[in-house]
Amino acid sequence: xxxxxxxxxxxxxxxxxxxxEVEILRGVDFDVRRGEILGIAGESGSGKTMAMRxxxxxxxxxxxxxxxxxxxxxDLVGLSQSELRTIRGRHIGMVFxxxxxxxxxxxxxxxxxxxxMRKHLGLRRAxxxxxxxxxxxxxxxxxxxxxxxxxxxxxxxxxxxxxxIAAALACNPTLIVxxxxxxxxxxxxxxxxxxxxRRLCDEHGTSxxxxxxxxxxxxxxCDRVSVFYSGSVIESGSTRDVMDHARHPYTRALLDAxxxxxxxxxxxxxxxxxxxxxxxxxxxxxAFHPRCRFATVPCQTDPPGPRATGPDGAxxxxxxxxxxxFELRSVVR
Amino acid sequence: xxxxxxxxxxxxGAGPKRTATRRRPPVMRFIARRxxxxxxxxxxxxxxxxxxxxxxxTDPVVANLGTEAAQDPAIVEAYREKHGLDQPLPVQYLTxxxxxxxxxxxxxxxxGQAVSADLAARVPATVELALAAMIIALLVSIPLGTVxxxxxxxxxxxxxxxxxxxxxxxxSFWVGLVAxxxxxxxxxxxxxxxxxxxxxVPPPSRTHLYTVDALISGxxxxxxxxxxxLVLPAAVLALPMIALLTRFVRSSILDVLGxxxxxxxxAKGLGEPTVIVxxxxxxxxxxxxxxxxxxxxxxxxxxxxxxxxxxWPGMGSxxxxxxxxxxxxxxxxxxxxxxxxxxxxxxxxxxxYGVVDPRMRVTT
Numbered sequence: 001x002x003x004x005x006x007x008x009x010x011x012x013x014x015x016x017x018x019x020x021e022v023e024i025l026r027g028v029d030f031d032v033r034r035g036e037i038l039g040i041a042g043e044s045g046s047g048k049t050m051a052m053r054x055x056x057x058x059x060x061x062x063x064x065x066x067x068x069x070x071x072x073x074x075d076l077v078g079l080s081q082s083e084l085r086t087i088r089g090r091h092i093g094m095v096f097x098x099x100x101x102x103x104x105x106x107x108x109x110x111x112x113x114x115x116x117m118r119k120h121l122g123l124r125r126a127x128x129x130x131x132x133x134x135x136x137x138x139x140x141x142x143x144x145x146x147x148x149x150x151x152x153x154x155x156x157x158x159x160x161x162x163x164x165i166a167a168a169l170a171c172n173p174t175l176i177v178x179x180x181x182x183x184x185x186x187x188x189x190x191x192x193x194x195x196x197x198r199r200l201c202d203e204h205g206t207s208x209x210x211x212x213x214x215x216x217x218x219x220x221x222c223d224r225v226s227v228f229y230s231g232s233v234i235e236s237g238s239t240r241d242v243m244d245h246a247r248h249p250y251t252r253a254l255l256d257a258x259x260x261x262x263x264x265x266x267x268x269x270x271x272x273x274x275x276x277x278x279x280x281x282x283x284x285x286x287a288f289h290p291r292c293r294f295a296t297v298p299c300q301t302d303p304p305g306p307r308a309t310g311p312d313g314a315x316x317x318x319x320x321x322x323x324x325x326f327e328l329r330s331v332v333r
Numbered sequence: 334x335x336x337x338x339x340x341x342x343x344x345x346g347a348g349p350k351r352t353a354t355r356r357r358p359p360v361m362r363f364i365a366r367r368x369x370x371x372x373x374x375x376x377x378x379x380x381x382x383x384x385x386x387x388x389x390x391t392d393p394v395v396a397n398l399g400t401e402a403a404q405d406p407a408i409v410e411a412y413r414e415k416h417g418l419d420q421p422l423p424v425q426y427l428t429x430x431x432x433x434x435x436x437x438x439x440x441x442x443x444x445g446q447a448v449s450a451d452l453a454a455r456v457p458a459t460v461e462l463a464l465a466a467m468i469i470a471l472l473v474s475i476p477l478g479t480v481x482x483x484x485x486x487x488x489x490x491x492x493x494x495x496x497x498x499x500x501x502x503x504x505s506f507w508v509g510l511v512a513x514x515x516x517x518x519x520x521x522x523x524x525x526x527x528x529x530x531x532x533x534v535p536p537p538s539r540t541h542l543y544t545v546d547a548l549i550s551g552x553x554x555x556x557x558x559x560x561x562x563l564v565l566p567a568a569v570l571a572l573p574m575i576a577l578l579t580r581f582v583r584s585s586i587l588d589v590l591g592x593x594x595x596x597x598x599x600a601k602g603l604g605e606p607t608v609i610v611x612x613x614x615x616x617x618x619x620x621x622x623x624x625x626x627x628x629x630x631x632x633x634x635x636x637x638x639x640x641x642x643x644x645w646p647g648m649g650s651x652x653x654x655x656x657x658x659x660x661x662x663x664x665x666x667x668x669x670x671x672x673x674x675x676x677x678x679x680x681x682x683x684x685x686y687g688v689v690d691p692r693m694r695v696t697t
Contacts, residue, residue, distance in 0.1 A: 094601075
């Protein structure tokens with residue numbers, strides 16, 4: 001097995017200091033293998049975006065990261081901003097949630113596609129523009145020649161996101177981080193963008209980290225999944241294992257909270273009681289216990305460590321729950 | 334007029350935005366619509382200025398003839414007749430409007446010349462002063478405001494904010510006098526006043542801006558002399574503009590810094606100078622432009638005192654001299670020029686929005 005494209009170990013992010021120090025990310029581990037799509041799922045505030053911002057060195061002012069995030073054999077945590085600038089855009093491409101705001105409204109598409117290519121790859125303007133045309137063609141944007149001279153507002157949301165993906169892909173990065181790339185799009189164009197990401201991943205061998213709260217997107221697109229809750233990874237494994245045999249009550253609750261997916265699935269939709277705790281006010285023990293239907297006394301005091309499940313040698317499936325209420329029923333859903 | 338517009342519509346109207354165009358390109362329609370509303374505005378301004386000038390509780394006759402001559406009813410009568418002051422007010426106003434339509438702004442009581450000729454000689458000097466002040470203000474305030482925004486909350490930011498507050502509250506005639514004392518009288522770095530030293534003659538007129546004209550005619554020494562005369566009054570005039578603009582640049586940049594596309598630019602690994610100049614300042618440009626227009630328009634009024642201090646032969650000192658002598662035709666002429674300047678500046682700003690922000694281009 002080759003080394004993963006990105007290997008994150010014990011990544012912690014905190015803000016403030018001394019008494020008021022708050023740990024937003026509490027030591028997360030995950031690997032992104034070459035050519036795979038890893039889904040990172042969780043509610044807002046669970047730390048999923050913060051984890052990737054820590055990897056990119058784009059943390060908000062006052063936040064610190066510790067741990068390690070090794071990309072192509074190089075630990076990114078602790079690198080200086082100027083070193084990180086040679087990584088961002090070059091080895092890690094980023095696709096943001098809302099293409100309406102992530103593209104500069106007053107700069108032409110051609111400029112926004114080429115400026116980092118010229119910086120990172122040392123291309124001349126004409127070369128960079130030729131490559132940009134290929135990229136736009138690759139993301140299936142109609143009429144790339146004309147698109148280069150246009151501004152973002154002259155495209156639909158789906159087309160803008162394709163442009164943003166082309167920009168992320170421009171320097172042929174090892175990894176693309178897509179932060180909820182379909183959330184701001186119409187449902188009808190979401191599928192197209194997802195299919196594009198899948199194809200790019202297959203054709204270019206680019207690894208993708210897909211940050212999302214949409215389990216439908218996860219099950220459709222991702223090879224493996226890590227579920228975040230309150231700054232920790234509470235369950236991870238192959239998409240099929242996690243979706244069909246969820247072992248953590250939170251993952252199970254998330255799945256139950258999905259609306260009906262079709263006529264053959266007539267189970268009721270069950271919302272998760274309570275709200276996600278804030279990082280500053282996290283309960284002791286298992287962070288999920290106040291909302292958990294299966295919580296017992298130890299859950300209130302002992303933070304659960306990760307447990308492996310499934311047969312040896314298969315794709316590892318780990319979860320962090322002391323109770324493991326789905327132990328016996330893990331085959332049925 | 335229609336013919337020109339239609340001809341201009343030809344090539345541009347064939348563009349991709351045909352539906353929004355109909356016959357004339359939107360820009361031309363925009364200008365035409367503005368010209369129409371502007372003419373109403375101008376009539377209103379003439380009425381207001383006329384009313385104010387006639388209701389001032391002082392007799393222009395006394396002011397201009399002197400107390401002695403004003404004792405003689407015959408002289409007063411002749412004077413009133415000569416300047417139309419014996420007519421009823423509505424007639425005076427209509428006469429004024431009628432002449433205005435023919436480009437006749439009346440005769441200055443003070444100089445005895447046509448007001449239009451006086452203004453033609455003086456307005457360019459003011460334009461040169463205001464533009465120079467604008468350039469100085471932009472050169473100072475954009476870097477200053479940017480740095481303050483990037484160092485938000487730090488001592489340097491607070492120093493800039495405090496400094497701008499001082500700059501806004503310092504009266505320009507006082508600053509002008511102090512500057513003149515210091516840089517002319519004490520240090521001798523700049524000449525004392527006027528547009529040119531005595532040994533120079535004005536350059537051949539093209540733009541009527543001495544510095545530009547001198548450069549066009551290739552006379553470097555003359556251009557230098559004109560610039561040396563220009564720099565101090567322009568700097569004094571620029572001071573309140575710098576204060577205002579720096580604050581605005583700072584706040585518009587703070588607005589933009591949190592935007593997704595700025596984060597995206599950083600995520601692309603672009604260097605911080607590139608991010609600031611090409612992404613942040615670019616995005617803040619329309620907001621800054623708004624205030625630049627405002628500051629430039631204010632500068633035309635601000636020249637009034639600054640020109641007086643620096644004996645700058647522009648419209649401001651003309652306005653001042655006319656006002657204290659109740660030279661109504663001249664005062665009204667100046668008011669008209671300022672109105673027109675405001676209108677032109679606002680129109681230019683609105684048109685420049687389209688240049689700066691592509692989203693504003695079609696929607697007018």
